[in-house]
Every structure is written in C-alpha cells, then in structure tokens.
Amino acid sequence: MADITLALFERAIKTTATTVLRNEHYFSDLDGLAGDGDFGTSLATGFRVIDADLPTIDKSAIGAMLLKISMLCSKHVGGSSGPIWGTGFMKAAMVSKGKESVTLTELAEMIQSAVDGIMARGGAKLGDKTLLDALIPIAETLNAAAASGTTDHAAVLKNCADxxxxxxxxxxTLVAHRGRASQVGERSANTPDPGIVAIATILQDWCKEWGIARTPTVAELLQATA
Ligand SMILES: [Mg+2]
Known part of the structure; x- marks a missing residue:
C-alpha cells in the first residue's frame, strides 16, 4: 500500500477542524462537569484559525505543514490545551521534517514522539485522566501495527478509534490528577475527560471520512458524532 501522503494529512486536519467546530459547545459542556467549561471553546478558537489558514499554509512537506499547525495551536488554542496540542503537533512535525509522505512506521514514530512530548510538557502519565489515556494506547496500536508489517491502513485506523x-x-471513574480537572479533585470522578472524548471523536470522524464502517457505543461519542 502507498505511503501516507501530505494530502491525507491535510484532509485529516480539515476533518479535525470540522469535528472540533461542530462540538465547540458540547466539549465545553463536558469540561464544565469537572473543569472550568472552556475546553470546547479553547480548542475551537484555534481550529477556526487552522481551518481558515489550511488552504494557504506551507505544504512543502508534512513536517512544514504540521509545524505551522503547531504554531497556530500554541498561539490560538486557549487555556491549558494550547501548549499541549502545540507540543504534540511540533513533535510530530520534527519526525516528518522534509517528507512528502510517511510509512506506517514513521507515522508511529510521529505519534510516539508527540505522546512523549506531551508527557514531558504537561507532567501527566497514563491513568491521570488526560488525553494521554487515549493517545498512549493509540501510539501502542500504531507501533504494533508497524511492527506487524500490515498494509491495511483502514484496519489500523479503526483499531486506533477502538x-x-x-x-x-x-x-x-478515575479522579483527574493533571490538567484543569485536577483542581476539583473528587468532582472529576464519574465524568468523562473531554480531551479523551475529543480524541475519540476525531478518530471516529476520520473513520467516517475514509468510509470505514464503525459504530460508536459510548454515549458521549454518540452525542459528539451525531
Ligand atoms: Mg477547562
């Protein structure tokens, strides 16, 4: 199977912006259950700029495009999410510097590097009830897929969404230890983390965009993809 091209990354970013803008209020509502209720608006503020700039930003390479996305996240995504999402895109950009397409192995390296960067930037680890609880198993899934030598990229995307x-x-049911939700401690128990819901929603929408049949079952994902 062909490598993963810059055009596919651009389409994924465009789809992500649509997902984030559609869920601006819902993601903030979820954040309001245990946090300060700004997550959806923070993310949407950044992705509104990304959506507008995407047609004209530097597309000489995947890394160049993602570096620009990183800068837009850092500048325009509000709250604690800006540096986190900015760091993730920056680390992925460094691995894909100068490349017009990447292999599945390189994609796995990009996501692993993003995860490592976000962990270092935010001081969170697995089980702290942040978006890393979605991103770490995604990175593991990609690493395993790359190691297996599979060429079925659709199946890999579906596994990541799973x-x-x-x-x-x-x-x-976990209590948040990092991020804004940690400031309310026990109040975060029995509420979903909005960052995890956002990552799951983005991947579900990618499946839909690429015609991969997948039916969500978790209530928040059904709501966010409706
Ligand atoms: Mg918040």
Whole structure:
C-alpha cells in the first residue's frame, strides 16, 4: 500500500477542524462537569484559525505543514490545551521534517514522539485522566501495527478509534490528577475527560471520512458524532 501522503494529512486536519467546530459547545459542556467549561471553546478558537489558514499554509512537506499547525495551536488554542496540542503537533512535525509522505512506521514514530512530548510538557502519565489515556494506547496500536508489517491502513485506523473510545469508559471513574480537572479533585470522578472524548471523536470522524464502517457505543461519542 502507498505511503501516507501530505494530502491525507491535510484532509485529516480539515476533518479535525470540522469535528472540533461542530462540538465547540458540547466539549465545553463536558469540561464544565469537572473543569472550568472552556475546553470546547479553547480548542475551537484555534481550529477556526487552522481551518481558515489550511488552504494557504506551507505544504512543502508534512513536517512544514504540521509545524505551522503547531504554531497556530500554541498561539490560538486557549487555556491549558494550547501548549499541549502545540507540543504534540511540533513533535510530530520534527519526525516528518522534509517528507512528502510517511510509512506506517514513521507515522508511529510521529505519534510516539508527540505522546512523549506531551508527557514531558504537561507532567501527566497514563491513568491521570488526560488525553494521554487515549493517545498512549493509540501510539501502542500504531507501533504494533508497524511492527506487524500490515498494509491495511483502514484496519489500523479503526483499531486506533477502538482504543480511543475504550479510554472514555476506562477512565470515567478515575479522579483527574493533571490538567484543569485536577483542581476539583473528587468532582472529576464519574465524568468523562473531554480531551479523551475529543480524541475519540476525531478518530471516529476520520473513520467516517475514509468510509470505514464503525459504530460508536459510548454515549458521549454518540452525542459528539451525531
Ligand atoms: Mg477547562
């Protein structure tokens, strides 16, 4: 199978912006259950700029495009999410510097590097009830897929969407230790983390965009993809 091209990354970013803008209010509502209720607006403020700038930003290479996305996240995504999402895109950009397409192995390296960067930037780890609880199993899924030598990229994307959706329920009863939700401690127990829901929603929408049949079951994902 062909490598993963810059055009596919651009389409994924465009789809992500649509997802984030559609869920501006819903993601903020979810954040309001345990946090300060700004997550959806923070993310949408950044992705509104990304959506507008995407047609004209530097597309000489995947890394160049993602570096620009990183800068737009850092500048325009509000709250604690700006540096987190900015760091993730920056780390992925460094691995894909100068490349017009990447292999599945290189994509796995990009996501692993983003995860490592976000962990270092935010000081969170697995089980702290942040978006890392979705991103870490996604990175593991990609690493395993790359190691297996599979060429079925659609199946790999579906597997990533599966682990992201699973993370919503697996972390629901945890108390947040990092991010804004940690400031309310026990109040965060039994509420979904909005960052995890956002990652799962983005992956579900990518599946839909590429015609991969996948039916969500978790309530928040059904709501966010409706
Ligand atoms: Mg918040």
């Amino acid at each position: 682990v992201a959706e699973k993370a919503i329920d697996e972390t629901r």
